[in-house]
Amino acid sequence: MNEVQARQAIVDAGTVLYKQGYVVSNDGNISVRISPDTIVVTPTGVSKGDMNPDMMVVMNLDGNVISKGLRGPSSEVKMHLRVYRENPDVTAVVHAHPIYATSFAIAGVPLDKPILSEAMLQVGVVPVAHYAKPGTTDVPDSIAPFVKDYAAVMLSNHGVLTWGSDLEQALARMEVVENYAKVTLVVNQIGSERGLSQDQVDGLAGIRQNMGLSPIVMPKGNAEVINGTDVIPQGN
Ligand SMILES: [Zn+2]
Numbered sequence: 001m002n003e004v005q006a007r008q009a010i011v012d013a014g015t016v017l018y019k020q021g022y023v024v025s026n027d028g029n030i031s032v033r034i035s036p037d038t039i040v041v042t043p044t045g046v047s048k049g050d051m052n053p054d055m056m057v058v059m060n061l062d063g064n065v066i067s068k069g070l071r072g073p074s075s076e077v078k079m080h081l082r083v084y085r086e087n088p089d090v091t092a093v094v095h096a097h098p099i100y101a102t103s104f105a106i107a108g109v110p111l112d113k114p115i116l117s118e119a120m121l122q123v124g125v126v127p128v129a130h131y132a133k134p135g136t137t138d139v140p141d142s143i144a145p146f147v148k149d150y151a152a153v154m155l156s157n158h159g160v161l162t163w164g165s166d167l168e169q170a171l172a173r174m175e176v177v178e179n180y181a182k183v184t185l186v187v188n189q190i191g192s193e194r195g196l197s198q199d200q201v202d203g204l205a206g207i208r209q210n211m212g213l214s215p216i217v218m219p220k221g222n223a224e225v226i227n228g229t230d231v232i233p234q235g236n
Contacts, residue, residue: 001091001166006032006040007053013094013171014042018049022096022174027159029073031080032167033091037061039084044074048096061085075135082140083163086147089214092167094174097159100181104128105154111180114196114219115187119180120204123151123162123173124216126180131156149217152177195222 001009010030017023017030028048031041040056042048058067061081065072080093104111111119111126127146132138132155143161146153152162152173160177164170187193196204198221205218 001032001034003034003040003058004053006034006167007056009167010040010042010056011051011053013167014048014051016171017094017096017174018047020098020175020178022098022178023048024097028094028096029076029080030095030167031077031093033084034058036088038066039080041073041077041080043070044072046070076139078137078140079143079161082144083147083161086144087163089165090147090163091165092170093161093163094167094170095159095161096174098174098178098181100185101126101154101160101178102158104181104184105159106157108156110154111177111184112219113184113187113193114201114221115193116180116183117196117204119176119183120196120201120218121208122176123180124218125150126152126154126160126177127217128154128156131158134158149215151216197221198223 010032013030017028026045026047029042031039033039037060040058043055043057046055055070057065057069057073059065059073061084063081076095083090083093105128108128110128127150129142132142143153152160154160160174162170162173164173201218201221
């Protein structure tokens with residue numbers, strides 16, 4: 001993706017985040033890597049639902065601003081830069097505050113139940129990083145351990161960070177993480193669940209492999225093999 005395309009793609013992704021209610025006020029930030037050492041990122045202090053391509057900031061991975069855009073990058077860009085430095089395969093990073101996943105981040109509860117096949121295909125386990133004071137280098141340090149082996153991380157008492165091989169994937173992962181959190185909450189409320197077995201989890205990991213996707217940490221399967229037939233009443 002070149003710079004012009006990246007600027008427009010970020011505007012479009014911001015509209016999705018805003019319409020989904022994943023950001024309020026000036027929450028969130030989005031970036032795209034356009035060369036090994038250069039990214040385009042949202043400026044500080046703007047609603048992600050009301051951006052235009054000219055606002056974007058261009059900077060290098062050392063944090064030096066190449067083109068200032070509207071008013072310079074968010075202080076949260078440090079997280080983005082760290083993701084790109086830790087994992088060269090990443091070309092897009094999305095940060096937002098979706099209500100359900102952020103609530104799990106506040107509870108300190110990772111999304112790690114083997115209950116939702118689509119979530120396991122797209123994001124696997126979503127861990128919770130330790131709390132870090134906004135704007136400090138502790139924020140990038142808190143997420144760094146997860147960038148290679150996971151698809152997303154929840155930030156304690158803050159929000160969610162996702163990344164991907166392109167912006168479409170990073171954005172999809174944000175939506176899947178939020179859906180995983182919602183479904184987990186509802187399953188907890190129902191008070192009963194039929195999780196997938198380890199064999200079934202391995203099968204989903206195999207699908208990822210066949211799709212040419214890099215391995216991610218998957219939820220542990222339930223010890224008991226459950227295939228659904230065991231709950232159908234046997235005939236008369
Ligand atoms: Zn934030």
